[in-house]
Amino acid sequence: MVHVPSLSRRAFVFGSVAVAGGVAFGQYGHAEQAPSSAVATNPLTAELGPNSVTFNPWVEISPEKITLIAQHADKGQGVGSIQALMIAEELDLEPGQFEIRFAGPSPAYFNTGFAHELAPFMAADQSPEAEKARAAALEWLRKAGLQMTGGSSAIPDTYEKLRMAGAIARETLKAAAAKRSGVAAADLRTEAGSVILPEGTKIPYVALSADAAKITPVAVAKLREPSQWRFIGKPMERLDIRSKVTGEMKFGIDRTMDGMVYAAVKLNPNKGQPIKSYDASKAQSMPGVQTILKISNGIAVIATNSWYAMQAAEVVDCVWEPSKYPAEQADHWNVVASSFAPRFLGKEWRNDGKIDAGLEDGTLVEAEYRAPYVGHQPLEPLNGIGIVTDRGMEIWVGHQTPQSVQFIAATAIGMKPEQVTFHNEWMGGSFGHRLEFENIRVLAEIANQMRGIPVKLIFSRKEDFLQDIPRQIAMGRYRGSVKDGKIIAADLQVAATAPFKELQARMGAPTKDPDGQLAVGIWNVYYNIPNYRATSFEVQGLSPSTTWRSVGASANGFFTESFIDELMHAAGLDPLMARIEMCKIPIYRKLLETVGEMADWKGPLGSGKGRGVAFVESFGTAVAEIVEVTMTDAGIKIDKVWVAADVGKVVDPVNFENLVQGGVVWGLGHAMNCELTYAKGAVQQTNYNHHEAMRMYQCPVIEVRGLENDYTVRGIGEPPVPPAAPALANAIFAATGKRIREMPFNKFIDFV
Amino acid sequence: MFDITVNGVRHRVDVVPEMPLLWVLRDELGITSPKYGCGIAQCGACTVQVDGAAVRSCQARMADIAGKAITTIEAVGNGKLHPVQEAWIEHQVPQCGYCQTGQIIQAISLLETIPNPTDEDINEVMSGNLCRCGTYERIRVAIHAAAKKIGGI
Numbered sequence: 001m002v003h004v005p006s007l008s009r010r011a012f013v014f015g016s017v018a019v020a021g022g023v024a025f026g027q028y029g030h031a032e033q034a035p036s037s038a039v040a041t042n043p044l045t046a047e048l049g050p051n052s053v054t055f056n057p058w059v060e061i062s063p064e065k066i067t068l069i070a071q072h073a074d075k076g077q078g079v080g081s082i083q084a085l086m087i088a089e090e091l092d093l094e095p096g097q098f099e100i101r102f103a104g105p106s107p108a109y110f111n112t113g114f115a116h117e118l119a120p121f122m123a124a125d126q127s128p129e130a131e132k133a134r135a136a137a138l139e140w141l142r143k144a145g146l147q148m149t150g151g152s153s154a155i156p157d158t159y160e161k162l163r164m165a166g167a168i169a170r171e172t173l174k175a176a177a178a179k180r181s182g183v184a185a186a187d188l189r190t191e192a193g194s195v196i197l198p199e200g201t202k203i204p205y206v207a208l209s210a211d212a213a214k215i216t217p218v219a220v221a222k223l224r225e226p227s228q229w230r231f232i233g234k235p236m237e238r239l240d241i242r243s244k245v246t247g248e249m250k251f252g253i254d255r256t257m258d259g260m261v262y263a264a265v266k267l268n269p270n271k272g273q274p275i276k277s278y279d280a281s282k283a284q285s286m287p288g289v290q291t292i293l294k295i296s297n298g299i300a301v302i303a304t305n306s307w308y309a310m311q312a313a314e315v316v317d318c319v320w321e322p323s324k325y326p327a328e329q330a331d332h333w334n335v336v337a338s339s340f341a342p343r344f345l346g347k348e349w350r351n352d353g354k355i356d357a358g359l360e361d362g363t364l365v366e367a368e369y370r371a372p373y374v375g376h377q378p379l380e381p382l383n384g385i386g387i388v389t390d391r392g393m394e395i396w397v398g399h400q401t402p403q404s405v406q407f408i409a410a411t412a413i414g415m416k417p418e419q420v421t422f423h424n425e426w427m428g429g430s431f432g433h434r435l436e437f438e439n440i441r442v443l444a445e446i447a448n449q450m451r452g453i454p455v456k457l458i459f460s461r462k463e464d465f466l467q468d469i470p471r472q473i474a475m476g477r478y479r480g481s482v483k484d485g486k487i488i489a490a491d492l493q494v495a496a497t498a499p500f501k502e503l504q505a506r507m508g509a510p511t512k513d514p515d516g517q518l519a520v521g522i523w524n525v526y527y528n529i530p531n532y533r534a535t536s537f538e539v540q541g542l543s544p545s546t547t548w549r550s551v552g553a554s555a556n557g558f559f560t561e562s563f564i565d566e567l568m569h570a571a572g573l574d575p576l577m578a579r580i581e582m583c584k585i586p587i588y589r590k591l592l593e594t595v596g597e598m599a600d601w602k603g604p605l606g607s608g609k610g611r612g613v614a615f616v617e618s619f620g621t622a623v624a625e626i627v628e629v630t631m632t633d634a635g636i637k638i639d640k641v642w643v644a645a646d647v648g649k650v651v652d653p654v655n656f657e658n659l660v661q662g663g664v665v666w667g668l669g670h671a672m673n674c675e676l677t678y679a680k681g682a683v684q685q686t687n688y689n690h691h692e693a694m695r696m697y698q699c700p701v702i703e704v705r706g707l708e709n710d711y712t713v714r715g716i717g718e719p720p721v722p723p724a725a726p727a728l729a730n731a732i733f734a735a736t737g738k739r740i741r742e743m744p745f746n747k748f749i750d751f752v
Numbered sequence: 753m754f755d756i757t758v759n760g761v762r763h764r765v766d767v768v769p770e771m772p773l774l775w776v777l778r779d780e781l782g783i784t785s786p787k788y789g790c791g792i793a794q795c796g797a798c799t800v801q802v803d804g805a806a807v808r809s810c811q812a813r814m815a816d817i818a819g820k821a822i823t824t825i826e827a828v829g830n831g832k833l834h835p836v837q838e839a840w841i842e843h844q845v846p847q848c849g850y851c852q853t854g855q856i857i858q859a860i861s862l863l864e865t866i867p868n869p870t871d872e873d874i875n876e877v878m879s880g881n882l883c884r885c886g887t888y889e890r891i892r893v894a895i896h897a898a899a900k901k902i903g904g905i
Contacts, residue, residue, distance in 0.1 A: 076848025076885050237844065244849030245840045246833070247785030247825035251850060254784035262779065287768045305767070306788075307775035379789045379797055379850045379884050428787070428850030429884050461790045654844045658890060662847055665886025688794040688882055697875035699888035 043106035044069070051210035055172050055217045057108040058087055058165040061209040066098040066193065071109040071147065072154040073102060073400050074240070075378070075430035077717045078655040079154040081239040083162055085231045086651075090166030090224060092190040095239055102424035105402035107145025112161065113153030113715070114141055116620050122524050123620040124585045126711060149400040150435055150547065152619040152715025155651055159713045160223070167220040176212040177203050235654050240426070252398040252425030253383045253458060260385065260454035261290060263446050264309035266316050267298035267438075269466040269682030270323035271544055275299065277319045283312040292316065295445040300457075302450065310460045323681030325542050332542050332678060333370075336475045339495040339539040346498070346514035346536035349523040358489030358531025362481035365570050367563055369478065370742040371496075371555035372675035373470035375683075375691055376548060380428025382439035382459040382467075386447035392419030393444060398427035400435045404507045408437040409444040411508075431666070432547040435503060438467045462686040470676050470683075471548030472499040472518075473539070476559030480529075482571035487582070489531035490567065492522040494556055497545040498538045506544075514538065517547070521556025521722060524617050527564065527582040543678065549666055550721035553618035557722030558671070558729070561614035562741065565730045575730060576601050576613045576626070587646060587709040588615070588622045595624040595644040598703060604734065608632070609639075612730025614723035621719035622646050622710070625664065627700075627727040631735045635750030638668065638700040638728065643720060648710035660720045661702045667724025669694030673746045698751065754818040758783060759827035769815035773807075774798045776814055777824065785825045785853045789882070796881030799854035800824050806861035825853040828860055836860050839898035847885035855881050859895050868899050 044054040052062035060067040068087050074080030084100045087093075103109050116123065118137040121130035170190050177195035178185040180203070187198050194202040226233065243249040268275055278299050280292040288308025293300045299316050303309035326332055384397035392415060399405045402424065406417040427434055439457060447455045459467065474496035481489045498515035505511075518536035525534070548554060568578045576596050583589040592615055605611060608631040615624040623645040630637045641664050650656050674691050676683045685691040706716075729740050732749060740748050753766050756773075758781060765780045772791075777783040777800070789797035791810050798809040801823035828834045833841075836859050846852045855878070862869060862877040869877070874892050883891070 076846075076850075078847065237841065238846075240849065241841055241844055241846055244846040244852055245837045245856065247853045249849055250784065251787075253788065254778075256782060305771070305775055305779040307771055307779065310791075377884065378848070379787070379795060379882065380848070381788065427848065429848045431884070458788070461792075658844060658847060658887065661889055662886035665888060666884075669886070687792055688790050689792070692882075693884070694886065694888070695879045695882065696888045696891070697879040699886075699892075702889055 041108045043104060043108050051213070053209045053213035055169040056165045057103070057106065058162060059091065059169040061205055061212070063206055063209055066093065066205060067101050068098050069103050070100055071103040072158065073149040073398065073424050073427065075149070075398070075400070075427035075434060077154070077659060078238050078652060079149070080426065082652045082655070083154070083158055084239060085236065086158060086162040087166035089229055089231050090163045091170050092192065094192050095237075097193040100239065103147070103402070105147060105406055105422050107147070109147040110141050110145045111148050111153055111157050112138055112141060113157030114151060116156065117151055117153070123617055123622070124526075124587070147402055152621065152717040152719060154717070155715050156620070156713055159649070159651065163223050164220065167223055168217050171218040171220050172215065173205050173208050173212055175215055175218050176208045179215070180208070180211055232651055233649065233653065236652055238655055249426060251380050251428045252396065253380055253428070255385055255396055255425065257385055257454040257456070260456050261302050261450065262304065262306045262309045263300050263302050263455050263457040264306060264313040264460060265295070265298055265300045265442055265457070265463060266313040266318055267442065267463060267467055268318070268320040270320055271467070271469065273297065273321040273323060275318055276321055279317040283316045286312045286315070293446060293449050295442060300442070300446045302455070306456070306458050313460070325681070326678070327681045328679060329677040332473060335542055336473055336495050336539050339537045340477055340493055341537070344495065344537040344539065346518055346538040348533065348535045349519040350532060350534040352533070353531035355489060355491050355531045355533040359479055359481050359491060362483030362488050363570060365480045365482065365567055367478050367566055367741055369476040369559040369562060371471070371474040371558060372677070372743060373473050373543060373545065374548060374670050374674050375465060375468045375470055375676050375685065376431040376433035377465065377468060377688070377691065378427070378429025378431055378433055381461055381464045382433070383457055384439050384443045385454055385456045386443045387454045388413065388444070388447040388451050390451070392421065393447065394421040394423070395440070395443065396423045396425060397440065397443070398425040398434055399440070400430060401507065404437065405440050407508050408440045412441045412444040413448040431549040432551070433468065436469050436546055437506060438469070465686045465691070466683055468676070468683070469544045469546040471554060472497040472545040472552075473542060474555035476556070476563070478559065478563040480563065480567045482567055485571050485573065487527070487529050487567045487571055490529050490563070491533045492560060492563070493535045493537065494518060494522055494559065495537040495539055496555060497542050499545045499547050499551055501538070502544055503546050515552075517552030518556070520552040520618055521560050521616060525560060526585050526588055526617070527579070528584050529582070549663070550618055550718040553616055553722040557614070557616035557618065558725040558743065561616060561723065561726035562729050565612070565726070565733070566739065574603055579613060579615055588617070590709060591615070591622050591624045591644050591646050591707060594705060594707060595626050595642050598642040598644065598705060599626040599628070601626065608735055610731045610733065610735025612727045612732070612734055614727035614730060616719070616722035618719045618722050619715055621714040621716060623719045623723050625720070625723040625727040627724070627731040629728070629731045629735050632752055634752045636732055636735070637752040638698065640700050641702045643702060644705045644707060645716060645720060646707040646710045647714040647716055649708055649713045650706040651713070653706065656706055656716055657704045659716050660704045663718065663720030664702050664724050665694050665699060667721040668728055669698075671725035671728060671743045671745055672698070672751055673744045675744050754814050756817060756820065756822055758822045759824060765814070767814055769813060771814045772810050773800070773812040773814060773817050773822070774809040777809060777822070783824055787850055787854065789851065794882065795851065796858060797851045797854040799857045799881070801828070801857060801861070806858050825856060828857065834860060835901035836863065836894070836898040839894040839901060843890050843894040843897060845887050845890040845894050847887055851881060851883045855883065855891055859891070859898065862895065863899055863902060867903060869895065
């Protein structure tokens with residue numbers, strides 16, 4: 001039997017997605033039976049108005065307007081804009097000529113962008129075996145019908161299919177115009193929302209909708225050449241920028257509905273546990289309060305105004321069922337520390353060479369690293385509007401997994417998922433928070449008790465902190481050895497709670513397979529180290545945890561790139577030059593060289609200044625960062641950051657730069673000063689003054705360069721995050737000689 | 753009952769005296785551009801102008817605000833875009849955008865006090881406004897650009 005060690009990496013997710021399709025989403029059978037043509041599976045067909053046409057699940061044209069469907073939810077990353085513009089690129093529409101609507105739940109919107117992440121091959125692997133596995137993963141995804149925004153997948157998913165959606169619409173509109181005018185389609189052209197006849201007459205698309213509806217959508221074989229692009233790759237104004245600057249943008253929290261009531265909640269801070277009893281006598285008589293309801297894990301106050309509801313919820317006296325996980329933070333760390341044991345083994349992801357011999361042969365370097373629980377805390381708190389009737393529930397909420405919203409809401413109130421009608425909203429941030437369901441379940445329970453009345457729920461910031469399912473808690477125990485100026489062995493062991501596996505379970509698709517996210521940052525490491533082992537252990541019985549911007553790599557990337565730095569120091573190597581020299585993948589080597597050029601890297605700076613470098617690939621996107629700091633009397637000052645990221649194709653350059661800068665700020669800020677700690681079963685941090693991350697005065701200049709050497713298009717939402725923390729820690733070491741092996745760093749050093 | 757004037761329009765609201773202006777604007781008057789972020793003056797998303805000064809509306813009690821003139825982002829440009837808003841568009845500052853109405857009002861206030869701020873001035877005044885998406889650098893650049901616009905340079 002041929003031993004293929006890497007094949008089982010992430011392969012577990014195949015099985016899980018298949019289960020998800022069948023059990024959680026009820027779509028598997030549906031997708032299987034559905035004919036393969038886009039028209040038959042197009043969810044827009046069902047609710048199409050008179051004289052209107054839809055060519056595919058992304059384009060709808062009525063006599064009044066053109067609507068482009070955004071299947072990926074927008075939480076600030078800009079996909080609400082670029083998805084429509086990629087369609088407009090081929091459909092020849094100008095900004096302002098169309099409306100954007102977020103997709104409802106449908107397997108037609110399954111995420112093809114997960115294919116690479118699911119296939120058990122490293123990102124840079126273009127072998128036939130790797131491509132075959134990715135194709136197989138794509139088929140699983142198609143059958144599962146899972147519609148999800150996440151994993152930095154929006155652009156990889158939509159880059160081709162949305163342009164094709166636009167091209168099919170364009171050619172079909174031309175066919176309709178040809179039929180009407182008697183001119184051959186080949187002699188027609190399109191521009192700015194119209195088909196144009198050879199003599200110059202313009203027929204607006206909206207005027208062709210009824211005719212186009214009568215013909216079969218035209219098959220288009222070829223997409224336009226990049227040289228013909230008007231939008232893609234060029235500086236664009238995001239379509240949502242103006243409304244966000246004028247205050248017109250309506251986020252989920254801004255929606256109102258006639259006859260609605262306002263709800264606030266107080267929930268058991270011992271996550272996952274129910275309420276035992278409560279006394280609402282004081283709250284009952286407070287201004288604006290209409291009623292107080294018991295729900296499974298707490299109470300809800302219904303009032304005439306959100307503030308009245310929050311004030312009253314605060315004073316309801318609740319008795320909680322205690323936590324199942326340890327009440328005190330120190331015990332969480334003790335559990336993590338005791339999880340480096342065979343019975344907690346997730347998986348040995350890599351075992352190259354002879355690790356034991358390698359460690360014995362040379363100078364041993366050992367280090368232990370820690371990454372705490374961290375909150376997501378997007379600025380728009382969790383919220384939603386729901387109305388339950390005997391027929392079902394209708395819900396308006398910003399979420400990344402529409403089908404899971406249906407599943408969670410329906411399960412909470414004893415309905416079927418198809419009885420839940422979901423409407424997505426523009427989101428004021430997520431960072432992984434809006435992949436979870438705390439607000440969904442609670443809103444369903446409240447609305448179910450208020451049948452027929454729209455209920456608007458807003459979590460207070462305190463409640464949002466208390467219910468935030470955090471980033472995994474993680475510890476790395478690393479050993480390595482150096483000899484003759486070379487790194488000859490690295491044995492990376494990580495013990496952490498399993499964020500993605502836990503999320504899958506909450507989505508209704510539990511799996512026993514190891515969490516592939518715990519492999520990221522220890523498995524996909526591209527340095528030439530002859531003896532190399534990477535192992536994950538999955539910690540049991542602690543706080544629930546979930547995906548936090550960059551997920552596994554947010555902790556593992558810090559551990560690994562800090563440790564590589566320690567090994568290089570022990571071997572007497574320059575941290576950038578050695579990374580370049582040891583990097584096995586040519587395009588990644590180029591990336592490291594680029595970031596070095598940007599920073600004009602010349603080795604140690606001296607006089608209290610230091611530079612640190614880090615390089616992490618996550619979600620297929622390789623990112624290298626250099627951070628420069630100065631040790632001042634007031635503490636560490638971050639002077640500048642340089643970032644190079646290779647995404648194959650930079651689709652939306654201005655937004656790309658903004659996202660990279662934001663990812664760096666996210667990575668640095670949380671590494672500097674954020675953690676969530678438990679006491680008496682509850683998180684102790686309840687507002688931003690306890691969990692601040694970066695503010696303006698600490699923000700350095702961040703210089704960004706996007707490279708396009710990768711062979712396929714990659715995402716950029718998360719990958720800039722993982723290198724930021726280790727690059728900062730390595731810079732602090734270079735400036736001060738002090739190694740910081742635990743986040744947040746402000747436990748060990750002051751920042752300006 | 754309290755009287756307040758928002759963007760030149762007078763309103764009468766029936767709320768308790770301690771209700772913060774933020775919730776009067778959002779839930780009583782349906783003006784949703786000031787955002788609820790933290791409720792304790794830690795994030796600045798709720799910032800509005802009260803008699804011309806930038807104020808955290810989550811901390812301003814109705815009893816203290818009555819009779820004063822409130823301006824929200826909708827009216828800062830007197831019917832057109834304010835130069836700070838123009839700069840915000842030109843430099844594509846927002847990501848999720850939730851904090852940006854508060855950032856813009858704070859920036860307008862900064863430029864009224866210090867027409868040509870240094871980076872240090874900007875850091876000083878703007879650090880009370882949190883941006884979880886991390887758009888700080890673009891905010892800084894946009895404020896410098898707006899200063900030039902206003903100064904007519």
